[in-house]
Amino acid sequence: MAGGWFEPPAPRVLAHRGLALEAPENTLAAFEAAVRAGAQYLETDIHPSAEGAAVLAHDPTLRRVAGRPESVSDLSLDALRGVDLGGGHGFATLDELLHAFPEVRLNVDVKTDAAVAPTVDAVRRAGAADRVLLTAFSDARRRRLADAVPGSVTSAGRTSVLRAVAASRTRSSAAMRRGVAGARALQIPERVGRLRVLSPALIETAHAAGLEVHVWTVNDEVDMRRLLGLGVDGLVTDRADLALRVVAGI
Secondary structure, three states: OOOOOOOOOOOEEEEEOOOOOOOOOOOHHHHHHHHHHOOOEEEEEEEEOOOOOEEEOOOOEOHHHHOOOOEHHHOOHHHHHOOOOOOOOOOOEHHHHHHHOOOOEEEEEEOOHHHHHHHHHHHHHHOOHHHEEEEOOOHHHHHHHHHHOOOOEEEOOHHHHHHHHHHHHOOOHHHHHHHHOOOOEEEEOOEEOOEEOOOHHHHHHHHHOOOEEEEOOOOOHHHHHHHHHHOOOEEEEOOHHHHHHHHHOO
């Protein structure tokens, strides 16, 4: 894909698990709804099935999404496809998502170490390195992904984000670049408990270090406008339809 993940210019709207207004999250129908609304970025999560397929699933278990106690990784892909997530929709794979929307960029959160190899294999099969951003809570996992998929980009893991916050307090772009160790974006909440993560200083320092700042999960129009006014580069949102209208009006 010409230009790679960071084209076209920011601000970016990342459809968090698709647009789950009429179809369940992380299903192909939810992603199709997001694309129909105009989304150019889809955000999803990966857990492995029992045989090692890259399954689109945020939670390790089926309890929240299907009222069942099993883990995603304990079930075969065929069994997962048979689980009714609502409206007859079942689990899908990263391979299917990449092939269903070949012009769309993906933000892929790899939830476990066991999900690394299936994710890498799916991206390689689709030749999609230039249109995926690979991320993980663990910086070690994120670095494994970056090494395994040359040409892809990554966002900082938890430890790197904490280093970035520390660097922003001294407005040191050099310290921030060192702290994120090759990541190209900070994908963060506004705060975690009593810790304020997002600040004007963080945005300014991240930009000086060549990083984008994406904030999750932003579903309120007032918050969207406020954050874009502060200069954030992306909104991770369950309401891509609303965020796209806000961005279009800027």
